Amino acid sequence: MAELSAQASQPAANTRKRAMSENLFGWLLVAPAMFFIAVIVAWPLAETIRLSFMDAGLGGEEFIGLENYQDLADSRKFHQTVIRTFYWMFLSVGIKLIMGLIGATLLNAAIPGRALFRVLVMPPWVIPVAIGCIGWLWLYNGYFGVLSGVMMKLGITDGPFEFLAYKSSAFYSAVVTDVWVGTPMVTLFFLAAMQGVSRDLYEAAWVDGAGRWYRFRRITIPQIMPVIVSMALLSAIFTFNSFEIIWILTEGGPRSATTTLIIDTYKVAIGNYKFGEGAARAVVIVVLLAVFSLIYLFFLNKINKRYGAK
Amino acid sequence: MATLNLNAINKSFGSAKVLHDISLAIEDKEFVVFVGPSGCGKSTLLRIIAGLEESTSGSIHIGDEDVSDAAPVDRGISMVFQSYALYPHLSVYENIAFPLRVQKMPKDELEERVQRAAGILQLTEKLDLKPGQLSGGQRQRVAIGRSIVRNPKVFLFDEPLSNLDAALRGDMRVELSQLHRQLDATMVYVTHDQVEAMTMADRIVVLNGGKVEQFGTPMELYHHPATKFVAGFIGQPNMNFVPATVLETTGALTVELDGGHKMSLPVDTSGVRKGDTVEVGIRPEHVTLGDDGLDVTVNVLERLGGISITYGTIGNGTRFCASLSGDAPIHQGKNMRLTVAPEDCHVFQSNGNVLRRKSAPALVA
Numbered sequence: 001m002a003e004l005s006a007q008a009s010q011p012a013a014n015t016r017k018r019a020m021s022e023n024l025f026g027w028l029l030v031a032p033a034m035f036f037i038a039v040i041v042a043w044p045l046a047e048t049i050r051l052s053f054m055d056a057g058l059g060g061e062e063f064i065g066l067e068n069y070q071d072l073a074d075s076r077k078f079h080q081t082v083i084r085t086f087y088w089m090f091l092s093v094g095i096k097l098i099m100g101l102i103g104a105t106l107l108n109a110a111i112p113g114r115a116l117f118r119v120l121v122m123p124p125w126v127i128p129v130a131i132g133c134i135g136w137l138w139l140y141n142g143y144f145g146v147l148s149g150v151m152m153k154l155g156i157t158d159g160p161f162e163f164l165a166y167k168s169s170a171f172y173s174a175v176v177t178d179v180w181v182g183t184p185m186v187t188l189f190f191l192a193a194m195q196g197v198s199r200d201l202y203e204a205a206w207v208d209g210a211g212r213w214y215r216f217r218r219i220t221i222p223q224i225m226p227v228i229v230s231m232a233l234l235s236a237i238f239t240f241n242s243f244e245i246i247w248i249l250t251e252g253g254p255r256s257a258t259t260t261l262i263i264d265t266y267k268v269a270i271g272n273y274k275f276g277e278g279a280a281r282a283v284v285i286v287v288l289l290a291v292f293s294l295i296y297l298f299f300l301n302k303i304n305k306r307y308g309a310k
Numbered sequence: 311m312a313t314l315n316l317n318a319i320n321k322s323f324g325s326a327k328v329l330h331d332i333s334l335a336i337e338d339k340e341f342v343v344f345v346g347p348s349g350c351g352k353s354t355l356l357r358i359i360a361g362l363e364e365s366t367s368g369s370i371h372i373g374d375e376d377v378s379d380a381a382p383v384d385r386g387i388s389m390v391f392q393s394y395a396l397y398p399h400l401s402v403y404e405n406i407a408f409p410l411r412v413q414k415m416p417k418d419e420l421e422e423r424v425q426r427a428a429g430i431l432q433l434t435e436k437l438d439l440k441p442g443q444l445s446g447g448q449r450q451r452v453a454i455g456r457s458i459v460r461n462p463k464v465f466l467f468d469e470p471l472s473n474l475d476a477a478l479r480g481d482m483r484v485e486l487s488q489l490h491r492q493l494d495a496t497m498v499y500v501t502h503d504q505v506e507a508m509t510m511a512d513r514i515v516v517l518n519g520g521k522v523e524q525f526g527t528p529m530e531l532y533h534h535p536a537t538k539f540v541a542g543f544i545g546q547p548n549m550n551f552v553p554a555t556v557l558e559t560t561g562a563l564t565v566e567l568d569g570g571h572k573m574s575l576p577v578d579t580s581g582v583r584k585g586d587t588v589e590v591g592i593r594p595e596h597v598t599l600g601d602d603g604l605d606v607t608v609n610v611l612e613r614l615g616g617i618s619i620t621y622g623t624i625g626n627g628t629r630f631c632a633s634l635s636g637d638a639p640i641h642q643g644k645n646m647r648l649t650v651a652p653e654d655c656h657v658f659q660s661n662g663n664v665l666r667r668k669s670a671p672a673l674v675a
Contacts, residue, residue, distance in 0.1 A: 200395035203362050208409035208460070209383030218408075222399040307399040 045286070051279035058273050068280035077256070078264070078281075082288075085240065085260040088171075092178045092239045097232055099179065100186030105216065107187070108194045118191070125184035133248040136177045140164050140249070167257035170250050174258045178245050182235060189231050193224035225307045226300070233296045237289060261285050312373050312386070312463035312496045313338050314359070319368035321354055321520075328354055329520045332368070336498065336513075341490050344500045345507040345543070346517035352500045353468055355517070359498060360389050360466050372463055383412075388457035389466040392473065394449045396441040396456075402428075403437040406455040427455040430492065447478045454486075458493065467499040471506065483509055504544055508532075516540045534667065538658040541591050547619060547631045551589045551658070552604075556582055563657060563665065565590060569625030571604050575652045577665040588665075591656035594619070594633040599640070600649035606630050611642045620646075 052068055054061045072078045107118055124132060142148045142160035151157045163173045197220060205215045221228070243262050246252060252259035252267060259267070261281065269278020314336040321329035328351045336342050344352040357363040359370060361382035369378040377385040388409070396405050404411075406427055410420045428434045431451040441449055450470060457465055470486075471479045487510050490497055501507055507514045508528045516523040516531065516539070524536040528544075535541035541549045557572070558564035559579040566572050567590060575590070582588065597604070610621040616636050624630045632648055640646050657665040 198393060198395065200391045200393045201397060204389070204391055204395035204456075205408070205412075207360055207362065207382040207387070207389045208456075209381075209412045210408075214412060219397065222397075225399075 048279045048282050051275055052283045054276040054279075056274075056276035056279070061276070064276070068277050069284075071277065072280055072284065081256070081259055081261055081264050082284075084171075085262075088175065088178075088258075088260050089236055089240045092175050092182065092242075093232060093235045095175070095179045096182045096186050096235055096239075097228065099183045100190050100231070101228075103183065103187040104190035104194055105220070107191050121184050121187055123184075124180050125188075129181055129244050130248060132181060133177060133245055136173075136180070137164075137249060140173050164250050165254060167254055170254055171257050174246050174249050177249060178239060178242055181245060182238065186231050186235060189227055190224060193227035194220060197223045222307050226304050229296075229300045229303050233293065233300065236292070236296075240289060240292075241285075261288075313371075314464055314496060314498065315371040316355075316359070317369045317371070319355065319358060319370070320366045321351070321358060321363070322366045327520065329358075329365070332520075332522055334515060334522070334525060336496065339494055339496055341487075341497045341499065341510060341512045342515060343507040343511035343513075344498065344515045344517055345502065345504055346523075347543075348502060350517040351520040352502075352517045356389075356466055356468055356498060356500045359385075359464075360387055361385050362389075386463035387466055388460050388462035388464075389468065390450075390453045390457050390470045392469040394441075394453040394470075394473075396449055396452055398441055400440075401437065402433060402439050402441065402444070402452050402455075405441065405452050406433075406437075406459055408456060409460045423459045424455075427458045430458065430489070431455050446474050447482060450474065450482060451485075454489070463496065465493075465495055465497040467497065469501055470499075471501070472503070479506075486510060505546060508544065514544075516543060518543075534664075535591075535656065536664055538589065538591070538662040538664070541656055541658070541664070545593055545595075547594045547633060549591045549593050549656070550628075550630050551591055552624065552628050552630070554588050554590045554657075556584055556586045556588060559584060562652070563588075565657070567604070567625065568628045569605055573652055573655065575655050575657055576668040577655075577657050578668065579665065582659065582665065587660060589658045589660075591658060592630075592650050593654070594631045596654040597632045597634070597648040597650045599634060599638055600647050603647050603649035604630070605645055606632065606648055607645050608640055608642055611640060622646075 051061075053063060053065060055064045055067070056062075103121065107114060107121065111117075139145050139147050140163035142162035142165070145163070147163065148157070148161045151161055152159070161169075164170045201219050201223070202215055205219055210218065240260075241262050242260070243266065246258050246260060246263055247266075250258045252263040262285065265278050265281040265285065268274050268281060314334075316332055316334045316336075319329055319332040320327070332355060334342075344355060346352050354363060358365045361377070361380060365378070369376055371377065372386055382389075397408065400408070403424060406424045407420055410423060415423075424437075425434070428437055431454060433448070433451055433455060436444060436448060436452075441452060444452065453470070467486075471482050474482060483506060486499075490510075499506075499510065511528055513525060513527050514531055515525045518539050524531055524540045526534070531540055531544045535544060538551065542551070552567050552569075554565035554567045554573075556563065556565055558574075559582055562574040562576050563579045563582065564572065564574045565588060573590070604624055606620070606622045606624050608620045608622045612619040612621075613636065618634045618636055618638050618640065620632045620634065620640060622630050622632070634640065653667070653669045656667065659665065
């Protein structure tokens with residue numbers, strides 16, 4: 001009897017052993033990635049959180065608890081920066097999505113030279129952002145810029161107009177440049193999604209009398225909705241954290257008109273060496289983006305359920 | 311009245327001509343099947359009727375109306391696609407209601423029409439589901455439902471059963487035939503499957519290389535194929551074609567088949583001369599085991615129970631298929647003798663045209 005049970009437990013022990021070694025093998029496979037995540041993401045994040053409770057500068061660190069956060073909560077300027085950042089994000093992403101939809105629809109239409117247009121869409125995305133922005137700096141220049149020149153010729157302005165010198169024109173100019181940089185990616189993703197929509201669906205709708213707009217609204221949009229939602233989230237995060245465009249164009253000015261959270265954080269932490277206050281701002285950004293992403297994922301899930309059910 | 315008349319339809323894609331002078335007169339309430347091999351132009355022809363494709367020349371009349379230049383929706387047709395083309399994000403109800411929503415039909419009437427279509431197609435229980443939650447056959451029915459609600463004059467079907475498995479296809483064939491009777495509408499159906507064509511059609515259009523080979527009832531095509539192509543396409547298993555030399559043309563046509571067997575065939579002999587090479591078409595189901603006749607070597611024997619199908623060769627390697635009784639005393643690798651009644655034979659000239667048979671079974675409707 002004992003012999004029998006020993007025999008029976010032998011394979012079980014083998015299975016357990018194999019499971020163990022498979023487990024170990026799995027951990028070995030993910031170990032390099034885990035290591036890099038720890039070094040590149042986890043440790044800096046932990047360090048940032050730690051710093052945010054400190055009065056930290058070039059002179060040293062001192063624990064001050066929640067004072068940095070208290071200061072942010074009390075600062076009207078910071079509140080304005082948060083509101084400005086969300087306005088910047090929603091405006092820019094909204095325009096990118098709409099332009100992306102229009103662009104993708106045009107590029108998806110059977111027009112002659114379509115392949116050429118598809119290539120022409122790419123440069124803003126392919127050119128390094130810094131170089132593109134320097135081009136825009138010239139465009140916005142009052143004395144040498146083509147925009148100001150055209151406006152003068154048309155009699156819209158009397159003299160040279162410095163786009164980046166006034167609060168609201170600087171803000172919207174930065175939005176335009178950000179849209180210019182960000183639209184190609186959105187367009188290409190939408191185009192790819194549109195090409196995945198079966199031609200039969202359009203033909204069936206056409207036979208049933210649906211016009212172009214109706215087909216776009218009732219077929220194209222729902223069919224690519226998961227991609228629209230994903231792109232909106234990605235684009236929102238990129239735009240929220242967009243740094244180099246604003247920095248090159250205006251450095252956050254004039255009079256903070258283009259200062260978003262990320263610019264503000266950089267100015268405080270790196271510009272003024274107030275590492276503790278900067279860290280607190282960075283943590284606020286992480287929390288805001290995390291909350292935003294969670295809400296977003298909730299909707300994405302709903303939309304995928306609604307539109308993506310296969 | 312929804313007759314469908316095609317007059318000299320031509321279609322070219324660039325330099326490639328895919329349809330040549332197609333003229334057909336389809337009667338009201340008729341079920342017509344376009345059948346042919348891949349690339350014969352049958353789907354293109356259907357798409358031209360639907361208005362999804364423009365013909366290069368020719369005109370289309372539905373009823374008394376010339377619809378050649380009309381938009382699809384103004385032609386009074388509806389179409390069922392091979393892929394079903396259901397909107398995955400809409401429920402079954404909304405899929406069926408789609409054409410009516412486009413028309414902005416009042417709610418009550420829309421509801422009534424969708425419910426009626428769902429009733430006919432046994433989809434009432436499924437109206438809230440999404441297409442992804444349905445089986446292939448049910449999706450097919452939703453696609454048909456969407457075409458029914460518009461009360462079209464002509465229904466167009468583009469290979470609607472080709473995505474279904476064999477058993478379901480058989481069921482759907484029956485359902486479609488019943489639906490045709492129930493709706494009493496003109497239907498045009500495209501398929502590459504000759505069984506679907508034979509079982510469902512009132513009349514069949516056999517297309518080959520963009521031309522109409524023959525337009526007739528299933529039994530007309532079976533008993534009186536106009537060309538070798540039609541003869542080979544219609545009937546399962548396919549007709550055998552045995553090369554033969556003409557020995558005599560007075561009265562009946564006397565030929566010597568590949569393998570030396572001589573036969574005197576009751577066909578119209580005008581246009582053939584002594585010494586010509588022709589092909590004798592013999593259907594596998596028209597041969598019987600005998601003591602003399604065609605000498606066939608059996609290479610493969612398939613016993614299906616009720617019948618046995620043999621694949622073999624005669625003469626100089628001409629392939630020959632025979633459909634015999636289930637327990638016919640034959641063996642793989644052995645020879646057998648097959649007899650065939652002369653009046654069951656078809657004779658084709660080298661250009662593929664048939665020599666008219668003088669005696670053939672009376673056609674059944």
